[in-house]
Amino acid sequence: MLKFVKGYMESIDGVATYPMISLLIFFLFFTILFWWVxxxxxxxxxxxxxIPLETEENQPKEESL
Structure with a gap:
């Protein structure tokens, strides 16, 4: 099974770019998150x-339509 998957993946042109794109998205997301924090x-x-500590009594009342 592993040989089939390896052979199939090697037959796809440009397959090595997908892990690089994933790494770039991962790095950018956490860099932006770090900057926002x-x-x-x-x-x-x-x-x-x-917010998790508020009770219903402390929250503003919503008007019914």
Whole structure:
């Protein structure tokens, strides 16, 4: 089975570019995420971190339509 997959993958032109594209997307995503973490406002981080701790009594009431 492994020989079949290896032979099949070798027959595809440019197959070596797919892992490189995947690595590039992975690197770019985490680089952008790292940059966002360090530039995000501390007020926003604190506000979002309190969301799981809020109860229904503390949340604003939604109007019914």
């Amino acid at each position: 360090f530039t995000a406002s501390k007020e926003h981080i604190k506000e979002v971190s309190q």
